[in-house]
Amino acid sequence: MDVIFENLPLYWEGFLRTLFLSVVSGIFALILGTLLAAARVSPVAALRGFSTVYVEILRNTPLTIAFFFAAVVLPRIGVKFEQFEIAAIIALSTYTAAFIAEAVRSGVNSVPVGQAEAARSIGMKFGQVLSLIILPQALRTVIPPLINILIALVKNSSVAGAFFVLELFGYGRQLANANGDAVITVLLGTAFFYLLLTVPLGILANTVERKVAIAR
Amino acid sequence: MSSVLYDVPGPKARRVSLIASIIGGLLILGLLAWVVMTLAQQGIFEARRWQIFTRADVWRLLGNGLGSTLSAAALAAVIAFPLGLLLCLLRISDAAAIRVPVRVILEFLRGMPVVLMMLFILLGFGTSAFVAVVAGLVLYNAAVFAEIIRAGIQSLPKGQREAGLAIGLTSYKSRMLIELPQAIRRMMPSLVAQMVVLLKDTSLGYIVAYGELLRAVQVMADFLGTQYLFPIFFVAAAIYIAINISVSRLAVWIERRGSKKAAGGTAKAQPDVLEAAAP
Numbered sequence: 211m212d213v214i215f216e217n218l219p220l221y222w223e224g225f226l227r228t229l230f231l232s233v234v235s236g237i238f239a240l241i242l243g244t245l246l247a248a249a250r251v252s253p254v255a256a257l258r259g260f261s262t263v264y265v266e267i268l269r270n271t272p273l274t275i276a277f278f279f280a281a282v283v284l285p286r287i288g289v290k291f292e293q294f295e296i297a298a299i300i301a302l303s304t305y306t307a308a309f310i311a312e313a314v315r316s317g318v319n320s321v322p323v324g325q326a327e328a329a330r331s332i333g334m335k336f337g338q339v340l341s342l343i344i345l346p347q348a349l350r351t352v353i354p355p356l357i358n359i360l361i362a363l364v365k366n367s368s369v370a371g372a373f374f375v376l377e378l379f380g381y382g383r384q385l386a387n388a389n390g391d392a393v394i395t396v397l398l399g400t401a402f403f404y405l406l407l408t409v410p411l412g413i414l415a416n417t418v419e420r421k422v423a424i425a426r
Numbered sequence: 427m428s429s430v431l432y433d434v435p436g437p438k439a440r441r442v443s444l445i446a447s448i449i450g451g452l453l454i455l456g457l458l459a460w461v462v463m464t465l466a467q468q469g470i471f472e473a474r475r476w477q478i479f480t481r482a483d484v485w486r487l488l489g490n491g492l493g494s495t496l497s498a499a500a501l502a503a504v505i506a507f508p509l510g511l512l513l514c515l516l517r518i519s520d521a522a523a524i525r526v527p528v529r530v531i532l533e534f535l536r537g538m539p540v541v542l543m544m545l546f547i548l549l550g551f552g553t554s555a556f557v558a559v560v561a562g563l564v565l566y567n568a569a570v571f572a573e574i575i576r577a578g579i580q581s582l583p584k585g586q587r588e589a590g591l592a593i594g595l596t597s598y599k600s601r602m603l604i605e606l607p608q609a610i611r612r613m614m615p616s617l618v619a620q621m622v623v624l625l626k627d628t629s630l631g632y633i634v635a636y637g638e639l640l641r642a643v644q645v646m647a648d649f650l651g652t653q654y655l656f657p658i659f660f661v662a663a664a665i666y667i668a669i670n671i672s673v674s675r676l677a678v679w680i681e682r683r684g685s686k687k688a689a690g691g692t693a694k695a696q697p698d699v700l701e702a703a704a705p
Contacts, residue, residue: 253432253439256447260454270622270670272629274640275663283659286652288464326430336432344431361537368539372633379542386549393549401538401546408537 213392214399217385224381225403231298231367231377232407236360238303243310244349248340250315261311268308273369276301281373298370306363313355317348351422357415364407378403470656478654479661484646488658491642492665498556498638499625502563506624507617509564510571511606517572518579520597535569541630548634555636559628567624574616578609618677622670629666639666 214221246264249257268276280301281294291297321344329343349356371379382400386393435443465471478484516528535543544562547553553561582605590600610617632640643662647655 251431253435254443254446254450256450260450266671267667270626270667270674271663272626272640272666272670274629274632275666278632278640278643278659279663283656286655287461287468287470323430330430330433339431365537365539368541369630369633372541379539379545382542383545386545394546397542397546397550401534401542404539404542405534405537409533412533412537 211395213385213389213395217381217396220381220385221378221399221403224376224378224400225406227295227375227377228364228367228379228403229407231295231302231370231375232360232364235299235302235306235367236363238299239306239310239363240356242303242307244314244345246307246311247314247318248345250311251318251340253336265308265311268305269312271305273301273305273366274372276305277369277373294370294374298367298373298375302363302367302370305366306359309359309362310356313352313359314345314348316355317350317352318344320351321347353422354415354419357411357418361408361411361415364411365404368404465656469653475653476657478650478657484658487642487646488639488662488665491637491639491662494556494636494642495625495628495631495638495666498559498563498631498636499628502560502567502628503621503624505560506564506567507571509568511575513568513572514575514579515601517576518601532569532572535565536573538566540566540627541633544630544634555631555634558634559631559636559638562630563624563627566627567620570620570623571617574613574620575606575609577616578613579605581612582608615677615681618673618680622673622677625673626670 246261249261250265252258277298280297284297284300285291325343325347326339329339334342367377368379371377371381371383376384378400382397385396385400389396433439462471469475513528513532516524517532519525519528540562543565544558547561548555548558579601586604586608587600590604591597595603628638629640631638632644635641637645639662643655643658646658
C-alpha cells in the first residue's frame with residue numbers, strides 16, 4: 211500500500227489528465243456524433259452517404275489503429291502537434307463520434323412517427339422538425355446508452371497512455387516498471403482510479419434509465 | 427422514420443440537394459486531393475516504397491501478425507463465451523451469497539480498461555504476452571457476455587420460467603432447458619457484435635508487446651526503414667477494417683435471419699447493454 215500513498219501526486223495528475231482527455235473528447239464526440247446522425251436522416255443524399263461511410267469505417271477500426279494513425283502517422287506527413295494530447299483527443303473523439311451517431315440515430319427512430327407528422331403538418335421545415343421536435347426527444351431516450359458510450363470513452367482513453375500521453379494508464383505503467391516488487395498493488399491503485407470514474411457513471415446511467423422509463 | 431421527416435423533394439429541392447451534394451463532394455475531393463498532394467510531396471507514392479509488397483517475406487510477416495491477431499481473438503472468444511454463460515447463471519442465482527459477490531466482480535471487470543487488465547496479467551503474473559492478451563480479453567468479454575445473456579433472459583416473458591417450474595423442473599433445469607436457449611437466440615446479434623469488439627480489442631496487444639498485426643507493422647517499419655511505414659500501415663489497417671466489416675455484416679445478417687426464424691424474433695438488446703458492448 212505504501213507505494214500508492216508515496217506516489218499519490220502522480221496518480222492524481224494522471225487521474226486529472228484522464229478526466230481532461232475524457233471530458234474534452236466527450237464534448238467533441240457528442241457534437242460531431244449528433245451532426246453525423248442529423249446528416250444520416252437528412253434529405254441530401256451526399257450527407258447521408260458521407261455519414262454512413264464515416265460511421266461504418268470508424269466503428270470497425272480498432273482504437274489502437276486510430277491512435278497509431280493520429281500519433282505516429284500524422285506527424286510524419288506534416289501534421290505536427292505541440293502536445294500529444296491533441297493527437298489523443300483527435301483519435302478518441304473521431305472514434306467515439308461514430309458510436310454516438312449510431313445511438314442518436316436509433317433514438318431518432320424511436321420517436322413516434324406522429325411527432326414528425328404533426329410538426330410537418332403545422333408547416334415546419336426539416337431543420338425545424340429535427341432541431342425543435344425530434345432531437346430533443348431522441349436525445350432524451352438515448353441518454354443511458356450515451357452515458358455508457360462515455361464510460362467506454364473513459365476506459366478507451368487508457369490507450370493514450372501507450373502513445374506518449376502520461377495519463378492514468380501511462381503513469382500506472384511507469385510506476386509498475388519502477389516498482390518491480392509491488393506491481394500488483396500499483397496496478398490495483400490505477401484500477402481504483404478508473405473505477406472512481408466508471409462506477410458512478412454506470413450508476414447514473416441506471417438511474418436515468420429508470421427515470422426515463424417511467425416518463426414514457 | 428426518416429421518410430416522414432421531410433416531403434418527397436420537388437424539382438426545386440432536388441436541384442438544391444444536387445448542388446449541395448456536388449459542393450460537398452468537391453469539398454471532400456479537395457480534402458482528399460490535399461492529403462494526396464501532401465503525401466506525394468513526402469514521396470509516399472514512389473513506386474519503390476510499394477515495391478516491398480512484391481517481397482514474399484513482407485507478406486509472410488503480415489500474415490504472421492494477422493495469424494497472431496486471429497488466434498488470440500479465436501481462443502479468447504472460445505473461452506470467454508462459456509465463462510460468460512457461467513457468470514450469468516451465478517449472477518442470477520437465487521442465493522444472494524452467490525449473486526452479490528458475482529455482481530461486484532462483474533462490475534469490477536466491466537469498469538476496468540482492457541489494456542490495464544492485460545498489463546496486470548503480464549506484469550503481475552509474469553506470463554507471456556499471448557497469455558496476457560487472451561486472459562485480458564477473456565475476463566472483460568466474459569463479463570460483457572454475462573450481462574448480454576442476462577438481458578436476454580430478462581427480456582423473456584415471465585411465463586416461460588413459471589411454466590418450467592410448474593411442470594416440475596428444478597430452477598437450474600428451467601434455466602438450462604427453457605430460458606437460456608431462447609435468450610441466446612434472441613441476443614445473437616449483440617453477441618456477434620461483441621465478437622467484433624473482441625476482435626478489435628486484440629489490437630491492444632500492440633501495447634503489451636504481443637506480436638499482432640499492428641506490432642508487425644511497427645517491427646517491419648523499424649527493420650526496413652521508416653519510409654516504408656505508410657505503405658505497410660495502410661495495408662495492415664485495410665486488412666483489419668475489412669475483417670471487422672465482414673464480421674459486422676455477419677451480425678446484421680444474423681439479426682435479419684433471426685428475426686424471421688426465432689420464435690419471438692431476436693430482441694433488440696436493451697440499448698444500454700448493446701452500447702456497453704459496442705465501443
